[in-house]
Amino acid sequence: MKTVIKNGTVITAGDTIKADVLIEGEKITLIGKDLPTEGCEVIDAAGKYVIPGGIDAHTHLDMPFGGTTTADDFFTGQRAAAFGGTTCHVDFALQQQGDTMVNGIKMWKAKAEGKAVIDYGFHVAITVPTMESVNEIPKLWDEGVSSLKVFQQYKGAFMVDDTTMYLAMQKAAESGILIMCHCENGDVTDIVTKQRIAEGKIEPKYHLDAHPAAIEAEASARAIALAEVTGANLYIVHMSCEESVEQLRIGRKRGAPVMGETCTQYMFKFEDDMRVPGYEGAKWACGPPVRKPKDAAYLWESLKDTTLLGVATDHCSFNYEGGKDGGKPGKELGKEGFHKIPNGIPGIEDRMYVMYHNGVNSGKISVNRFVDITSTGPAKALGLYPKKGTISVGSDADIVIWDPEKEMTISAKTHHMNVDYNAYEGMKVKGFPVRTILRGKTIVENGEWKQEKGAGQFVARGKAQLL
Numbered sequence: 001m002k003t004v005i006k007n008g009t010v011i012t013a014g015d016t017i018k019a020d021v022l023i024e025g026e027k028i029t030l031i032g033k034d035l036p037t038e039g040c041e042v043i044d045a046a047g048k049y050v051i052p053g054g055i056d057a058h059t060h061l062d063m064p065f066g067g068t069t070t071a072d073d074f075f076t077g078q079r080a081a082a083f084g085g086t087t088c089h090v091d092f093a094l095q096q097q098g099d100t101m102v103n104g105i106k107m108w109k110a111k112a113e114g115k116a117v118i119d120y121g122f123h124v125a126i127t128v129p130t131m132e133s134v135n136e137i138p139k140l141w142d143e144g145v146s147s148l149k150v151f152q153q154y155k156g157a158f159m160v161d162d163t164t165m166y167l168a169m170q171k172a173a174e175s176g177i178l179i180m181c182h183c184e185n186g187d188v189t190d191i192v193t194k195q196r197i198a199e200g201k202i203e204p205k206y207h208l209d210a211h212p213a214a215i216e217a218e219a220s221a222r223a224i225a226l227a228e229v230t231g232a233n234l235y236i237v238h239m240s241c242e243e244s245v246e247q248l249r250i251g252r253k254r255g256a257p258v259m260g261e262t263c264t265q266y267m268f269k270f271e272d273d274m275r276v277p278g279y280e281g282a283k284w285a286c287g288p289p290v291r292k293p294k295d296a297a298y299l300w301e302s303l304k305d306t307t308l309l310g311v312a313t314d315h316c317s318f319n320y321e322g323g324k325d326g327g328k329p330g331k332e333l334g335k336e337g338f339h340k341i342p343n344g345i346p347g348i349e350d351r352m353y354v355m356y357h358n359g360v361n362s363g364k365i366s367v368n369r370f371v372d373i374t375s376t377g378p379a380k381a382l383g384l385y386p387k388k389g390t391i392s393v394g395s396d397a398d399i400v401i402w403d404p405e406k407e408m409t410i411s412a413k414t415h416h417m418n419v420d421y422n423a424y425e426g427m428k429v430k431g432f433p434v435r436t437i438l439r440g441k442t443i444v445e446n447g448e449w450k451q452e453k454g455a456g457q458f459v460a461r462g463k464a465q466l467l
């Protein structure tokens with residue numbers, strides 16, 4: 001099966017060129033001017049951009065969390081991702097108490113099996129702080145997993161102490177595994193939460209008191225210091241504020257092996273959205289929390305100047321009004337107190353066009369940097385490159401035909417995520433994916449779904465590049 005994409009503008013992280021792209025089977029085999037079309041399906045991309053499929057470095061599908069399970073599973077979440085122009089994501093598998101990390105990975109592979117419609121990989125979180133867990137780290141390679149998550153947050157659940165973190169980083173450095181870290185001081189969150197609840201301060205806005213920017217910055221600095229002394233490569237996830245990204249900037253300047261991502265929601269949702277009267281603020285409860293507009297401005301600058309390597313979603317969907325008709329409980333669980341709100345915000349579908357419209361159309365970033373932060377950077381940082389994350393001969397033909405003129409208004413009424421609200425409700429965007437191609441096969445075309453359930457593949461990842 002051969003396909004030629006004709007007349008488009010190919011955009012990679014480094015180049016903008018008028019060229020045709022030949023796809024043979026699942027791979028890109030030629031890029032050039034006026035490629036012959038004989039024996040090929042022809043896709044006319046005149047007036048459109050031809051960009052690498054989006055890569056979301058941070059998602060949570062079918063994850064038990066906060067007394068419930070995320071609303072999106074591997075089918076609904078990945079299908080929504082494809083509608084938004086994302087063709088690959090890396091999800092977080094969790095080590096279960098009393099069990100191994102390898103079994104955690106196997107459990108998450110089973111969740112995706114038969115449901116996947118785009119390609120995917122896994123990070124795994126170490127949650128059992130023992131030497132057995134630490135000594136298991138080199139075995140992650142056998143599972144095709146090249147990154148290990150440590151939590152400095154969620155005391156009593158996923159959080160590990162500094163000793164475990166140090167030992168895990170030492171072992172990761174020896175075995176070439178990337179450390180991903182949720183940087184927030186979980187001891188402080190825990191005690192402030194207990195104090196507020198004891199005072200009867202139960203509304204969603206008190207979630208902000210338990211997650212101040214200073215404890216994200218402190219935990220980031222601590223993780224960076226441990227990366228420096230152990231030599232582990234560190235990737236800080238979901239950086240939300242100026243204070244923590246400042247620590248990233250300082251660490252990188254002195255040569256620490258660290259890189260960081262932010263997430264789409266931190267540019268558009270703010271503390272004031274959590275302070276609204278009533279319970280509505282629960283929609284935006286996540287950790288680290290949403291911050292201030294000045295933080296969003298700093299994040300945009302840091303994406304532009306490459307201090308931040310990319311933008312993920314941390315897609316972790318819970319219905320605002322969950323538990324209806326036997327469905328999974330959702331955000332309503334926190335009506336008894338903000339400490340019971342399942343933390344997370346949906347966005348796997350929206351990331352590409354929200355970032356394009358607000359980044360490229362407004363002149364904050366170039367279209368090449370847009371490709372870099374949504375696809376190429378994450379691919380390099382997670383050991384997926386050059387199989388994924390670029391348009392290059394030999395790469396998987398994961399391609400999005402992007403119409404820079406197409407306009408759309410975002411709404412939960414029309415999105416494909418299995419959740420009853422949207423963080424970008426009512427936002428009008430210009431620039432939208434009109435065709436999503438996964439390994440040479442069109443899976444979405446002009447809003448029409450064309451993929452078979454189960455056709456997405458697990459991708460065994462290589463060694464991460466430190467960007």
Ligand code: URP
Binds near residue numbers: 238286314344
């Ligand atoms: O609030 C969040 N971020 N939920 C997902 C779990 C995590 O910490 O990444």
Ligand code: ZN
Binds near residue numbers: 182238288
């Ligand atoms: Zn986290």
Ligand code: ZN
Binds near residue numbers: 314316
């Ligand atoms: Zn997360």
